[in-house]
Amino acid sequence: MASSILSDCSSARLLPLRRALLPPRAPRLRPCPALAHPRRLLVAARPQLLPRPRRMDSPPPPPPRPPIQVRLLATVSADAPAKVIDGKLVAKQVREEIAVEVTRMKDAIGIVPGLAVILVGSRKDSQTYVRNKKKACEAVGIKSYEVNLPEDSSEEEVIKHIASFNSDPSVHGILVQLPLPRHMNDENILNAVSIEKDVDGFHPLNIGRLAMQGRDPFFVPCTPKGCMELLHRFGVEIKGKRAVVIGRSNIVGMPAALLLQKANATVSIVHSQTKNPEEITRQADIVIAAVGVANLVRGNWIKPGAAIIDVGINPVDDPESPRGYRLVGDVCYEEASKVAGAITPVPGGVGPMTIAMLLSNTLESAKRTHKFK
Amino acid sequence: MASSILSDCSSARLLPLRRALLPPRAPRLRPCPALAHPRRLLVAARPQLLPRPRRMDSPPPPPPRPPIQVRLLATVSADAPAKVIDGKLVAKQVREEIAVEVTRMKDAIGIVPGLAVILVGSRKDSQTYVRNKKKACEAVGIKSYEVNLPEDSSEEEVIKHIASFNSDPSVHGILVQLPLPRHMNDENILNAVSIEKDVDGFHPLNIGRLAMQGRDPFFVPCTPKGCMELLHRFGVEIKGKRAVVIGRSNIVGMPAALLLQKANATVSIVHSQTKNPEEITRQADIVIAAVGVANLVRGNWIKPGAAIIDVGINPVDDPESPRGYRLVGDVCYEEASKVAGAITPVPGGVGPMTIAMLLSNTLESAKRTHKFK
Numbered sequence: 111m112a113s114s115i116l117s118d119c120s121s122a123r124l125l126p127l128r129r130a131l132l133p134p135r136a137p138r139l140r141p142c143p144a145l146a147h148p149r150r151l152l153v154a155a156r157p158q159l160l161p162r163p164r165r166m167d168s169p170p171p172p173p174p175r176p177p178i179q180v181r182l183l184a185t186v187s188a189d190a191p192a193k194v195i196d197g198k199l200v201a202k203q204v205r206e207e208i209a210v211e212v213t214r215m216k217d218a219i220g221i222v223p224g225l226a227v228i229l230v231g232s233r234k235d236s237q238t239y240v241r242n243k244k245k246a247c248e249a250v251g252i253k254s255y256e257v258n259l260p261e262d263s264s265e266e267e268v269i270k271h272i273a274s275f276n277s278d279p280s281v282h283g284i285l286v287q288l289p290l291p292r293h294m295n296d297e298n299i300l301n302a303v304s305i306e307k308d309v310d311g312f313h314p315l316n317i318g319r320l321a322m323q324g325r326d327p328f329f330v331p332c333t334p335k336g337c338m339e340l341l342h343r344f345g346v347e348i349k350g351k352r353a354v355v356i357g358r359s360n361i362v363g364m365p366a367a368l369l370l371q372k373a374n375a376t377v378s379i380v381h382s383q384t385k386n387p388e389e390i391t392r393q394a395d396i397v398i399a400a401v402g403v404a405n406l407v408r409g410n411w412i413k414p415g416a417a418i419i420d421v422g423i424n425p426v427d428d429p430e431s432p433r434g435y436r437l438v439g440d441v442c443y444e445e446a447s448k449v450a451g452a453i454t455p456v457p458g459g460v461g462p463m464t465i466a467m468l469l470s471n472t473l474e475s476a477k478r479t480h481k482f483k
Numbered sequence: 484m485a486s487s488i489l490s491d492c493s494s495a496r497l498l499p500l501r502r503a504l505l506p507p508r509a510p511r512l513r514p515c516p517a518l519a520h521p522r523r524l525l526v527a528a529r530p531q532l533l534p535r536p537r538r539m540d541s542p543p544p545p546p547p548r549p550p551i552q553v554r555l556l557a558t559v560s561a562d563a564p565a566k567v568i569d570g571k572l573v574a575k576q577v578r579e580e581i582a583v584e585v586t587r588m589k590d591a592i593g594i595v596p597g598l599a600v601i602l603v604g605s606r607k608d609s610q611t612y613v614r615n616k617k618k619a620c621e622a623v624g625i626k627s628y629e630v631n632l633p634e635d636s637s638e639e640e641v642i643k644h645i646a647s648f649n650s651d652p653s654v655h656g657i658l659v660q661l662p663l664p665r666h667m668n669d670e671n672i673l674n675a676v677s678i679e680k681d682v683d684g685f686h687p688l689n690i691g692r693l694a695m696q697g698r699d700p701f702f703v704p705c706t707p708k709g710c711m712e713l714l715h716r717f718g719v720e721i722k723g724k725r726a727v728v729i730g731r732s733n734i735v736g737m738p739a740a741l742l743l744q745k746a747n748a749t750v751s752i753v754h755s756q757t758k759n760p761e762e763i764t765r766q767a768d769i770v771i772a773a774v775g776v777a778n779l780v781r782g783n784w785i786k787p788g789a790a791i792i793d794v795g796i797n798p799v800d801d802p803e804s805p806r807g808y809r810l811v812g813d814v815c816y817e818e819a820s821k822v823a824g825a826i827t828p829v830p831g832g833v834g835p836m837t838i839a840m841l842l843s844n845t846l847e848s849a850k851r852t853h854k855f856k
Contacts, residue, residue, distance in 0.1 A: 297698070314698060318691030321741070322733045325670070325687060350756045358744065360695045368694070371731065371752060376763065378751035379744060383723045390749065 142405040142442035193452040195344050195419070197336070201462035204339065205250055208469050212251040215473075215482050223476035224253040225283040225309065225468070226275040230268060230294070231261040236287045243285070246465045252472055255281060265294050269302045276304040282479060283309030283472035306479070309471040311335075312361060320368045328478075329471045334366035336463025337398050337419045338373070344452055346396065346417040349374040354394035356380045356387065356440065357401035362421050366398045387411070399440035409445025418446055418453040421460045515778040515815035566825040568717050568792070570709070574835035577712065578623055581842050585624040588846075588855055596849035597626040598656045598682065598841070599648040603641060603667070604634040609660050616658070619838045625845055628654060638667050642675045649677040655852060656682030656845035679852070682844040684708075685734060693741045701851075702844045707739035709836025710771055710792045711746070717825055719769065719790040722747040727767035729753045729760065729813065730774035735794055739771045760784070772813035782818025791819055791826040794833045 216222050225247055229240050240256065247254040257271050268286070275281045284307045290296055305313055311320075311331035319325040330338075341348060353375035357363035363379065371377045375396060380387045388411040391397055399407050400421035412418065422440030439456030447453050454460055477483070589595050598620055602613050613629065620627040630644050641659070648654045657680045663669055678686055684693075684704035692698040703711075714721060726748035730736035736752065744750045748769060753760045761784040764770055772780050773794035785791065795813030812829030820826050827833055850856070 314691030314695055315688045316691065317694050318687030318689065321690050321694050321737055322687055323731065323737070324733070350758050358696065360697070364694055364696070374754075374756040376751065376753060376757040378749065380749060381747075383747040384749040385723050 142408065143444045192418075192447040192450040193344070194447075195340050195417075195452050195454045195459060197340060197454055197459040198462045200340055200343050201336075201466040203343075204463075204466040204470060205246070208252075208466075208473050209250040211473055211477075215476065215480075216251070219480060219482055221476060221480050221482070222251065222253050222280075223283075223472050224255060224278075224281045225285065225472045226255040226257070226278075226281045227285045227287060228257045228259070228268065228271055228275075229287045230259045230263055231291050233289075236289075240287055243465060243468065246469060247472075250469055252469060253280070261291050263291075265298055268294065268299050272299070272302040276302075276307060279479075281307065282475040283307055283468075285310055285468070307475060309468060309475060311365070311471065317360070317365060317368070320365060320372070323372075329475070330369065330467075331361055331365045332464045332467040332471065333362045333400075333421060333460060334369050334398075335467040335470070336460055337366055337421065338369050339463060339467065340419060340454065340460070341396065341417060344417070346452065348396065351375050351395040352393050353377045353396040353398070354380055354391045356391065356397065356399045356407065357421075359400065362400040363398075366400060366421075370396065370398070397441075401440050403440055404438050405440070405442040407441040407446060409442060409449050412446050412449040414449050415451035416449075418450045419460060420454045420456050423456060423461060515781065516817045565791075565820040565823040566717070567820075568713050568790075568825050568827040568832060570713060570827055570832040571835045573713055573716050574709075574839040576716075577836070577839040577843060578619070581625075581839075581846050582623040584846055584850075588849065588853075589624070592853060592855055594849060594853050594855070595624065595626050595653075596656075596845050597628060597651075597654045598658065598845045599628040599630070599651075599654045600658045600660060601630045601632070601641065601644055601648075602660045603632045603636055604664050606662075609662075613660055616838060616841065619842060620845075623842055625842060626653070634664050636664075638671055641667065641672050645672070645675045649675075649680060652852075654680065655848040656680055656841075658683055658841070680848060682841060682848060684738070684844070690733075690738065690741070693738060693745070696745075702848070703742065703840075704734055704738045705840040705844065706735045706773075706794060706833060706837045707742050707771075708840040708843070709833055710739055710794065711742050712836060712840065713792060713827065713833070714769065714790060717790070719825065721769065724748050724768040725766050726750045726769040726771070727753055727764045729764065729770065729772045729780065730794075732773065735773040736771075739773060739794075743769065743771070770814075774813050776813055777811050778813070778815040780814040780819060782815065782822050785819050785822040787822050788824035789822075791823045792833060793827050793829050796829060796834060 212223060225243070227240050227243055229236055244254045244256060255275070259267060259271070268290075272284060272286070275284045284303045286299055286303065288296070290299060300312055303313065305315055305328055308316060309329050309332075311327060311329035316327040316329055316331075319327040320330065348370060353370045355363050355367040355370065355377065358367070358379050358381045363381075367377050367379050378390055378394070380390055384390065388408070391407065391411040392413050394413060394416055396417050396419070397407070397412070398419045398421065402422055402424060404422070404424035404426050407418075418441055420439035420441040420443070423437050424439070425435040426438050427434065428436040437457050439454075439459070441453070441456075443453065443455065585596060598616070600613050600616055602609055617627045617629060628648070632640060632644070645657060645659070648657045657676045659672055659676065661669070663672060673685055676686065678688055678701055681689060682702050682705075684690075684700060684702035689700040689702055692700040693703065721743060726743045728736050728740040728743065728750065731740070731752050731754045736754075740750050740752050751763055751767070753763055757763065761781070764780065764784040765786050767786060767789055769790050769792070770780070770785070771792045771794065775795055775797060777795070777797035777799050780791075791814055793812035793814040793816070796810050797812070798808040799811050800807065801809040810830050812827075812832070814826070816826065816828065
């Protein structure tokens with residue numbers, strides 16, 4: 111299985127709809143170096159990162175690399191001029207700013223922002239996400255509330271808990287961890303969350319207000335908000351620029367396109383039915399890739415100097431990794447970083463921004479509720 | 484004043500924001516023939532129309548034209564291969580279909596769809612629109628309710644009438660005629676219309692559901708719905724095609740883009756901040772122009788064979804017209820019709836579709852309320 115994934119970008123793992131995004135000639139392309147030589151990618155990407163401060167929450171440093179990898183570093187460095195958009199660094203800055211604001215609010219009016227998370231079932235990945243959100247809340251001083259319900263709970267039980275949080279004045283944000291068990295209707299449950307506490311920003315009323323000129327949503331969905339924050343903090347000009355969003359999901363692609371549009375970019379959305387995605391993407395000054403296909407976006411899709419935000423986090427087999435797999439983005443980083451002007455790495459790009467934006471939305475909600483400026 | 488408008492597409496009448504849409508070289512282009520020779524356009528456009536059935540509601544036929552114009556007809560006919568997308572014809576078909584359905588519903592369950600229109604103030608154009616809507620309702624058997632309020636009414640009075648219609652089971656659609664007097668907040672008033680009766684489809688919840696995959700709006704806004712209906716009825720394939728929407732208003736451009744996107748086109752939105760609108764438009768298989776700038780879209784903006792839906796209805800001075808002006812679209816028809824595969828005329832294109840779609844939404848609402856298939 112690993113060999114088929116490592117031999118070509120057009121991995122057998124691709125979902126049928128997503129496969130349609132691949133241009134007809136993709137199978138004849140040279141394999142994305144990141145897939146052919148997984149270890150080399152990890153080394154090659156590192157020297158482009160901006161100087162990193164010590165991170166309180168980062169994992170232990172990797173073991174020292176052998177000399178051959180150090181030489182590769184130097185070689186690739188010359189080829190890869192793109193500025194790395196370091197999401198970990200920005201997310202840390204954002205969390206620090208939030209912590210300051212939470213303290214200021216508590217000192218001034220005695221209010222502590224509160225985030226409630228509802229988890230149904232016992233999926234390991236969901237449990238990890240919920241644990242990480244709880245830890246992130248604690249680190250900035252936001253109070254977290256958690257409800258764990260068994261897999262076979264009824265919709266009514268979940269909605270009962272949502273209703274309870276809706277009316278609880280110490281809760282300013284409510285998040286239902288997805289995916290929900292199959293017997294539940296996501297729409298019914300998500301619609302039960304009060305629009306004033308929908309910190310995920312997934313409510314259609316929020317999306318409608320995001321789409322409309324002259325209106326503002328109560329909350330901007332966290333991942334697209336993180337993408338925009340990265341562009342803003344790295345000084346990428348948006349107004350008047352061509353932007354392409356690859357993928358049109360309700361939680362990332364579509365709201366990202368609406369945000370870029372609101373910021374006065376000229377936006378095109380590329381999706382599974384698009385016939386020439388590489389040609390359209392090549393016209394873009396800004397690319398947000400959020401389609402969930404490992405290394406879909408190759409170097410020749412990129413306009414020289416473009417800013418690339420890679421939302422994809424795709425596991426690909428990697429026998430050299432202790433876990434047997436590693437994570438890559440939707441963009442073939444090694445190729446794209448030689449053409450782009452700025453690019454997010456995966457991991458360490460958009461990923462860390464999502465939780466930071468969830469905290470930001472919770473703080474914003476508490477401030478709005480208590481009219482605290 | 485007339486001469487400045489007739490001399491060039493870059494009319495002095497353009498709004499500042501809209502002016503930005505003009506490409507830098509526009510002033511050096513040959514003037515749009517429609518503006519330089521207004522009478523010729525009217526004659527030239529006519530022979531391209533599909534054979535027209537007799538229209539019950541059409542105005543009296545124009546006086547016979549002199550021989551010189553007949554010769555022009557023949558000349559231009561050879562140059563203009565585009566199929567004319569006859570909105571009057573389609574709107575008539577739609578109204579006939581609605582009338583059949585209204586009768587079938589009344590006969591089956593005794594329910595007559597009802598549309599309430601609220602008019603505040605005494606603007607002549609608004610009065611005309613309201614009168615036309617009322618007549619259109621009567622013609623298909625929809626019952627219309629009308630409230631006329633004085634210009635100096637308060638927001639509360641308008642909202643009180645909306646609330647009354649919201650709870651009236653014989654009313655299935657509520658429409659507040661825009662623009663409202665300046666002292667009123669449009670958002671407050673439009674938000675008071677029950678989402679189940681918002682036949683205009685302007686409520687942000689509707690727009691959000693339109694934007695999202697897997698959700699459907701209660702109502703699709705009338706003008707964009709009319710554009711899509713024209714494309715469908717004239718057999719224009721949308722899935723997988725490149726589409727450009729020019730203009731991003733809440734009532735036309737933005738929802739039109741969302742509808743095209745939902746129909747699996749690859750959509751780009753061109754607006755006042757777009758730097759090279761003609762280049763982007765030239766890539767499109769489908770163009771919806773809804774920006775309100777007379778003859779903005781020139782022949783060289785159009786990809787050969789493209790389908791052009793022109794939403795613009797712009798008055799331009801015309802001393803030869805009895806009214807002193809005539810209506811032209813956002814697309815320079817005479818140029819575009821020589822390049823496009825299909826094109827809507829102005830007037831007689833999208834315009835007649837808007838009221839037809841309002842009737843369609845009202846019928847749909849009554850059917851939904853009474854679960855009538």
